[in-house]
Amino acid sequence: MTEAQNPALEEADSHQLVSHEQHLAAVEAVLMVTEEPVTAKQLAAAVDVSEHRMVALLDQLRAEADGAAGGRQRGYELREVAGGWRYYSRARYAEQVSAFVLGDQTARLSAAALETLAVIAYRQPVARSAVAAIRGVNVDGVVRTLVQRGLLDTAGHDPVTGATLYVTTAQLLERLGLDSLADLPQLSPHLPGVEDLQEHEHPGM
Structure with missing residues (x-):
């Protein structure tokens, strides 16, 4: 039996391919x-x-996304940015992506988005970890969507953890028909206080 016909070698090659x-x-x-x-x-x-x-x-993966070897070029690309790697939608489709994020398909806010906005509105500037602790669920995707829709913005970083801090925008006030955050209903007492948020953001302190 030749090496090329050796079942053990063929099986090993198959395992290597699957692993890859x-x-x-x-x-x-x-x-x-x-x-x-x-x-x-x-x-x-x-x-x-x-x-x-x-x-x-x-x-x-980057080559495959770019359509190397005759494959279809994807609507996203894998970029090396700031020493790291991440998928991004291709710039040529920015108009379509913006239309989806800001358009009628997402015009109505979900209950999760409204709850997240409420927490941030009353406790801003605040990190995602604190919002997640209050709501009891992961809010990364919701916060990202709200930022894309112009309802939230970043406001620096926490001096201890380095976590990004979020605040509401003037666009949110406009959509709510308010002149300032001072016009928000008095719901603040029903949310955890600053000390509680600090415990979530700086455990062990």
């Missing part, structure tokens, strides 16, 4: 949920491969 495809899929899955660029070292640790191999996987 699984690694590619795992990296894609992680990148899909990141809000900020992730370094190759962080991705390597998450997928349990060497950093050198991770760079090769990222290069392949």
Whole structure:
């Protein structure tokens, strides 16, 4: 039996191929949920491969998204930015993306978005972690959507944790028909106080 016909070698090659495809899929899955660029070292640790191999996987994913080897170019691209990697929608489709985010399809705010806006309106500037602690659920996606729609904006970073702080915008006041935040109903006493938020943002302090 020749080496090429050896079933054991063929099975080993098959396992290597499956492992490679699984690694590619795992990296894609992680990148899909990141809000900020992730370094190759962080991705390597998450997928349990060497950093050198991770760079090769990222290069392949970037090439595939760009339509290399005759494949279809995707509406998103994998970019290396600020020392990290992240998926971004392609600039050529900015008009369509903006139309979806800001248009009629998302004109009505969900209950989750309204609750998140309420917490931030009364406790701003505030980090996502504090909002999530108050609501009891992850709010990353909701906050990202509200920022894209111009209802929230960033206002620096927490001096201790470095977490991004969020505030409401003038556009929100306009949509609510208010002149200032002082015109908001007196719901603040029903939300956790500043001390409680600090415990969520700076545990152990």
